[in-house]
Each structure stands twice: as structure tokens, then as C-alpha cells.
Amino acid sequence: MAKRPLLGLFDSADRAADAGDALKKAGIAETDYDFLTDAPYPEGAFGERAEHHRLYIYPMIGAVLGLTSGVMLTSMTQMAFPMVQGGKPILALPPMAVICYEGTMLGAILFTIFGILFESRLPAGKLGLYDTRITQGFIGVLVHCEDAEHGKVSGILSSAGAVEVKWENARAATA
Amino acid sequence: MASHAHAAEHEQGHSHYPADMWVFPQSEKVAPDLVGRTVAAAPRFKMWMLIAGVLAVVGIIGFIARAATDGFDEYGPWGYYMAVFSYLFMITGAAPLVGLAFRFTKSHWRRPLSRVSELFGLLGVVNVLLFIPLLFVLPPLANPQVDHGELAVRRTLWIAGPWGAPQLWDLLGVVALAVMGLVILWLSAVPDLAGAKLAATGWRRKLYTMLACRWCGAKRQWHIQKAGLALLGGFYFMTLIFVQFLIATDYGMSLVPGWKDSIFPPLYTVISFQSSLATILIIMFILRRWGGYQEYIGVSLFWSASKILLGLTLLWTYHLWAFFITFWYGRMPVEQNILKYFLFESYGAVFAANVVFSFLLPFVSILLWNRFRKTDWGPALAGCFILVGTLAFNIRIFVGSFNAGDVYALALERVPPPVYPDLWDIFIVVGCIGLAAFVYLAAMRVFPVLSIWEVKEGALYQRMERFMKGRYLVLAKPE
Structure with missing residues (x-):
């Protein structure tokens, strides 16, 4: 059965962290809930799982591609139109380095920008379950669970001090 | 009564610093307050925008007049245009790096200046536009008509002449900086815009909704945002110094026959860092004094940044001395x-102004003294001096380079006379600065001028606490 989201809204970060603990105790997988905040909280402040991403791979791929392009462009140009300047070799590394460096940078930059968009899933297709009060300092605890668990999860969030629990179809339970 | 107050102070402890050294904004009020200030501009702000806009129009008139009278075949008449482009590029190109560098080093005092610094990313577009005419005036690498004693190919970085050199590679660098500046601004502002769109109306609401890209503030998004800003910050630095190296060599040294100097590009970069930090301190001072941001900008920001400015000012002197002494000992x-051309004869007066404003006035009269560094006006005043000095630097170097004579000659065999600005040059210099100011002021009407999420994050980590008999700043450093 498909999981559907449920959002608990908290006016205190401590209560949101308590909700996280309670969800963990109730056997909800850590990958099934997330904390939505208006400012970055320190890693582990809510007792949440460590987030992993692959953003660092993107610039490396871009840099390798950019460097390869730079090497090919400079060496092939110089081989195609050999010009001896001041007794310097046809394939002189210092002038090649200028183009290669720029190519490396351009590749790394483009791939980093692409990586940021892809890894953060921005722009998102749709916002999903959200409450605008999160931008005013409330903490959202977003839980993905099966319909059968909605009642239990809603109870956990309310017990932890949620001021409101929302789920899709605009149904809401206010504490 | 007095003993009662004394008892209260004893109870709470006391601080040796002024009350406004550190500020502690209330987290829940930050967003509505800062978004409200962005949306509602004071009449005085609009007046400054109008003035900057009028100056920009004056600059456009100057540019058209210069193009109509001199065309793009000769590069000499464009010396002042190059000088003001370089002046703006130095300041606006390095300015985003100020916020990024202090974020990188996790300096908490930087929080109010991050957005002020990142807003300069928008000026990268202005830099690209201003740079385009300079692509056309740069003389070709190959000498079109080799006379006796002239070089067949002028001395530049591009001895192997890769395709498109130097214009294409210079332009790509300037464009890369502009693109990165915009992405850095967007990435940093996206959480603020997601919140601001709720309070905004009309075109702002549409723009904020589009730029917010349905940001929801999940842990993963914050994680990627921070990592992305760190990565782009590193690449921005690596690209900036490279592009400055290209500008300094292609539009400076390579146009002066026989000028070979390894110190000049680093000197260019140091001046760029010095003047960009100076500009940001001036803006921070204006925001604090007249913009109503006192409760967000403490004096500690100026105190901390002024020490960096002091270091950069000393580095400027060191590089200038290294540049001078190498040539002086060389004696060729x-x-x-x-030396006579750029320092002592033709542009001697401009060089004197450069030294006075870039070093003597800011260093000896202000930055050397802790008492002045610990104020908001001291570092800002030093910044004003530095901006004048930086303009003098760009005039003597680039007006000089563009008018140094035969670019295909082996060496500078005589000392050329100075070139003074005509009316169109003055229009261009004033207008380009006005254009940059106009775009920056317009950006302040679109984006919150302080980074809301960073200020809020800072509020989580900082407070004044009592320790023994005193009160001290307690700072959490979770990273």
C-alpha cells in the first residue's frame, strides 16, 4: 500500500525533537519522517538520521570532463597549426595550462550547479504537504506512513505537543 | 537607589563592551520585519535610486559619444572606460567572496553581511555587459603590419594562440563569474524567498514564488544548500583569481611593451579584496546608521572585519613595494x-593619491588604532578612502596601459605623457559607477538585504551569559 504524508506542526523545537524520539520508538523508519524548518538546525539537533548526498561527485565529473576538453582543444589546435614561438615547444605546458584550468573550472561549475538542482530536488514538481507557519518559526514533522498507521502516528505527534496535525485532503486535527 | 542599581548590576554581571557590540535579534520577528523593509522603500531610498539612474543615463550618453567620435578601432580612447570597468570588476567581482569566505571559516559575526555581499552577484551581469565593448578594442595578437624592430606577435599569455584567444577565454571567465554569482545569490536567498512570498503581493509574490522553487526547508535541502554554497564559494574564488589574472595581463601588462611582472596580478587581486571588503563595510554602516538595521548589525561586525581590512591594507603595501623594488633593482x-610612467612622472600625482588613499589615510589614521576599529564609522571611513585609492590605481594602470604607444614594440623606449579625461570620459566613469549603484539598489528592493535564515540561525547560537562577575558572549559552534 502507498504511503501518504502526515504533518505535525510544533511551536517548539524541543517538542518536535520529542516527537522524533516517539516516532522512532513506535517503529517508524527514520527514512519515513523529516523535519521542516525555517532555519538550518545543527546536525542531530532533532535526533534525526544523518543525511548523505552525492553532491561532491558532480564537480569532480565536471572537472575531469572540462580538463579533458581543455587538453584536447589546446593540443589539437597546436598540432593542427604548429607555430614555434621564441624556441618554445609546440606543445608547451604553461600556455596549455591556462586553457586547461579554465576548462576544468567551467566543467566543475556547470556540474555543481546541475548537482545542486538535482540533489535538492529543486525546482520541485509540487510542494507537498506543508504549512506556511513553518516559515514563521514553527517546526514541521513530516511523516510518510500507510493509511492504517495514520491514527497511531497522529496520536504520537499530538502527544508530543503538536499544535496541529495535517494530512492530505485538507483534514486536520488541532490539539 | 544607587545601591539598588549596583546590586542589580552585581546580580546580572557587567560587560566591558558597549551594549551594541553584539546584537541578539528576536528570531520570530526577523522574517516579517526584514521582508516588510524590503517591500516598503523609504522616499530617501527612492531618491538615491533616481540619482543613480540619472548617472547611469549620463554614462550611456558618454559611451555613445565615445563610440561615435572614436569608434572601436583604436583602444587608446577607451582607457578611462577600461579603468572604470576594472574598478567595478575589482569591487563587485570580489564582493560575493566576502560573505562566502567568512561563511566558509564559520565566522558568526558575518551573518548580517552575507546577503549584502551576495547581492553583488547580480552585478556580474553588469560586468559582462560592460566587458563586451572591451573585447572589440583589444588589439590583435598578430601584428597586422610588421615594421622594422617590431614583433610579429605581441607578447601575451597566449603565445600558442589557442582558438578565440584572448577574447573568448576572457569573456568565458567573466560570464562564469556572473553565472556563479547569480546561482550563489539564488541558493542563499531561496529559503528567505519561500517565506517572503507569503507576505509579498503583486509582481514580488510572482517572482518570489518562481524563485523559491517550492522550497520546504527539509533537512536534505538545508544540507545540499550548505554544501552547494561551500562548493560554489571555492570555485568562485578559484575562478575569480584566474579571471583577475587574465584581466591584469591582457588589458594591463600586455599592452605595455616590455612590461613583464609576476607581482602585478597578485597586487590586482589584493586590491580587489581590499576594496570589496571596504565597500561592504560602507554599505553595512549605511544600513546600520540610516537604514534602521541597528538591531541586526552590531559593532562587532565592524571590529572583526576591520582586522581583515587592516591585513589586506598591509598586503597591498607589501605587494606594491615588491613590484617597485624588483624594477628599481633591475635598472634596465x-x-x-x-616606473617613471606609472609611478613617478606621467601618473605621479595619481600614484601619490593611490598611496595616500589606499594606505596612508586608512592605515595610519584609522585601522592602526583599536579604538577606531571598534566603531561602526571608523572601518567605513577607511573604506571610503580605499575606494578613492582603488579608483586612482585603476586610472593610472589602465589609462596608462591603453596609451603606452606601439603595442608591438619590443620595449617601452620612452616615457609617454599622461592622458587626461575629456568630458565623455568623465561621463563614462560617473555613469558606470551610477549604473552599478542603480542595479545594487534595485536588488535591495527585491531581495531582503539581510539573510533571514542566517540571522535566525545565529539567534539560535548566541547569547550573553554571566560568568563570575562579568557578562560575556556565549557562542555555540556546532560545526
Whole structure:
């Protein structure tokens, strides 16, 4: 059965962290809930799982591609139109380095920008379950669970001090 | 009564610093307050925008007049245009790095200046536009008509002449900086815009909704945002110094026959860092004094940043000295002519102004003294001096380079006379600065001028606490 989201809204970060603990105790997988905040909280402040991403791979791929392009462009140009300047070799590394460096940078930059968009899933297709009060300092605890668990999860969030629990179809339970 | 107050102070402890050294904004009020200020501009702000806009129009008139009278075939008449482009590029190109560098080093005092610094990313577009005419005036690498004693190919970085050199590679660098500046601004502002769109109306609401890209503030998004800003910050730095190296060599040294100097590009970069930090301190001072941001900008920001400015000012002196002493000891005729041209004869007065404003006035009268560094006006005043000095630097170097004579000659065999600005040059210099100011002021009407999420994050980590008999700043450093 498909999981559907449920959002608990908290006016205190401590209560949101308590909700996280309670969800963990109730056997909800850590990958099934997330904390939505208006400012970055320190890693582990809510007792949440460590987030992993692959953003660092993107610039490396871009840099390798950019460097390869730079090497090919400079060496092939110089081989195609050999010009001896001041007794310097046809394939002189210092002038090649200028183009290669720029190519490396351009590749790394483009791939980093692409990586940021892809890894953060921005722009998102749709916002999903959200409450605008999160931008005013409330903490959202977003839980993905099966319909059968909605009642239990809603109870956990309310017990932890949620001021409101929302789920899709605009149904809401206010504490 | 007095003993009662004394008892209260004893109870709470006391601080040796002024009350406004550190500020502690209330987290829940930050967003509505800062978004409200962005949306509602004071009449005085609009007046400054109008003035900057009028100056920009004056600059456009100057540019058209210069193009109509001199065309793009000769590069000499464009010396002042190059000088003001370089002046703006130095300041606006390095300015985003100020916020990024202090974020990188996790300096908490930087929080109010991050957005002020990142807003300069928008000026990268202005830099690209201003740079385009300079692509056309740069003389070709190959000498079109080799006369006796001239070089067939002028001395530049591009001895192997890769395709498109140097214009294409210079332009790509300037464009890369502009693109990165915009992405850095967007990435940093996206959480603020997601919140601001709720309070905004009309075109702002549409723009904020589009730029917010349905940001929801999940842990993963914050994680990627921070990592992305760190990565782009590193690449921005690596690209900036490279592009500055290209500008300094292609539009400076390579146009002066026989000028070969390894110190000049680093000197260019140091001046760029110095003047960009100076500009940001001036803006922070204006925001604090007249913009109503006192409760967000403490004096500690100026105190901390002024120490960096002090270091950069000393580095400027060191590089200038290294540049001078190498040529002075070299004693070759071309080296002596270059010194006479840029430092002591043709542009001697401009060089004197450069030294006075870039070093003597800011260093000796302000930055040297802790008492002045610990104020908001001291570092800002030093910044004003530095901006004048930086303009003098760009005039003597680039007006000089663009008017140094035969670019295909082996060496600078005589000392050329100085070139003074005509009316169109003055229009261009004033207008380009006005254009940059106009775009920056317009950006302040679109984006919150302080980074809301960073200020809020800072509020989580900082407070004044009592320790023994005193009160001290307690700072959490979770990273």
C-alpha cells in the first residue's frame, strides 16, 4: 500500500525533537519522517538520521570532463597549426595550462550547479504537504506512513505537543 | 537607589563592551520585519535610486559619444572606460567572496553581511555587459603590419594562440563569474524567498514564488544548500583569481611593451579584496546608521572585519613595494621607463593619491588604532578612502596601459605623457559607477538585504551569559 504524508506542526523545537524520539520508538523508519524548518538546525539537533548526498561527485565529473576538453582543444589546435614561438615547444605546458584550468573550472561549475538542482530536488514538481507557519518559526514533522498507521502516528505527534496535525485532503486535527 | 542599581548590576554581571557590540535579534520577528523593509522603500531610498539612474543615463550618453567620435578601432580612447570597468570588476567581482569566505571559516559575526555581499552577484551581469565593448578594442595578437624592430606577435599569455584567444577565454571567465554569482545569490536567498512570498503581493509574490522553487526547508535541502554554497564559494574564488589574472595581463601588462611582472596580478587581486571588503563595510554602516538595521548589525561586525581590512591594507603595501623594488633593482631602461610612467612622472600625482588613499589615510589614521576599529564609522571611513585609492590605481594602470604607444614594440623606449579625461570620459566613469549603484539598489528592493535564515540561525547560537562577575558572549559552534 502507498504511503501518504502526515504533518505535525510544533511551536517548539524541543517538542518536535520529542516527537522524533516517539516516532522512532513506535517503529517508524527514520527514512519515513523529516523535519521542516525555517532555519538550518545543527546536525542531530532533532535526533534525526544523518543525511548523505552525492553532491561532491558532480564537480569532480565536471572537472575531469572540462580538463579533458581543455587538453584536447589546446593540443589539437597546436598540432593542427604548429607555430614555434621564441624556441618554445609546440606543445608547451604553461600556455596549455591556462586553457586547461579554465576548462576544468567551467566543467566543475556547470556540474555543481546541475548537482545542486538535482540533489535538492529543486525546482520541485509540487510542494507537498506543508504549512506556511513553518516559515514563521514553527517546526514541521513530516511523516510518510500507510493509511492504517495514520491514527497511531497522529496520536504520537499530538502527544508530543503538536499544535496541529495535517494530512492530505485538507483534514486536520488541532490539539 | 544607587545601591539598588549596583546590586542589580552585581546580580546580572557587567560587560566591558558597549551594549551594541553584539546584537541578539528576536528570531520570530526577523522574517516579517526584514521582508516588510524590503517591500516598503523609504522616499530617501527612492531618491538615491533616481540619482543613480540619472548617472547611469549620463554614462550611456558618454559611451555613445565615445563610440561615435572614436569608434572601436583604436583602444587608446577607451582607457578611462577600461579603468572604470576594472574598478567595478575589482569591487563587485570580489564582493560575493566576502560573505562566502567568512561563511566558509564559520565566522558568526558575518551573518548580517552575507546577503549584502551576495547581492553583488547580480552585478556580474553588469560586468559582462560592460566587458563586451572591451573585447572589440583589444588589439590583435598578430601584428597586422610588421615594421622594422617590431614583433610579429605581441607578447601575451597566449603565445600558442589557442582558438578565440584572448577574447573568448576572457569573456568565458567573466560570464562564469556572473553565472556563479547569480546561482550563489539564488541558493542563499531561496529559503528567505519561500517565506517572503507569503507576505509579498503583486509582481514580488510572482517572482518570489518562481524563485523559491517550492522550497520546504527539509533537512536534505538545508544540507545540499550548505554544501552547494561551500562548493560554489571555492570555485568562485578559484575562478575569480584566474579571471583577475587574465584581466591584469591582457588589458594591463600586455599592452605595455616590455612590461613583464609576476607581482602585478597578485597586487590586482589584493586590491580587489581590499576594496570589496571596504565597500561592504560602507554599505553595512549605511544600513546600520540610516537604514534602521541597528538591531541586526552590531559593532562587532565592524571590529572583526576591520582586522581583515587592516591585513589586506598591509598586503597591498607589501605587494606594491615588491613590484617597485624588483624594477628599481633591475635598472634596465624599460624597467625605469615603466616606473617613471606609472609611478613617478606621467601618473605621479595619481600614484601619490593611490598611496595616500589606499594606505596612508586608512592605515595610519584609522585601522592602526583599536579604538577606531571598534566603531561602526571608523572601518567605513577607511573604506571610503580605499575606494578613492582603488579608483586612482585603476586610472593610472589602465589609462596608462591603453596609451603606452606601439603595442608591438619590443620595449617601452620612452616615457609617454599622461592622458587626461575629456568630458565623455568623465561621463563614462560617473555613469558606470551610477549604473552599478542603480542595479545594487534595485536588488535591495527585491531581495531582503539581510539573510533571514542566517540571522535566525545565529539567534539560535548566541547569547550573553554571566560568568563570575562579568557578562560575556556565549557562542555555540556546532560545526
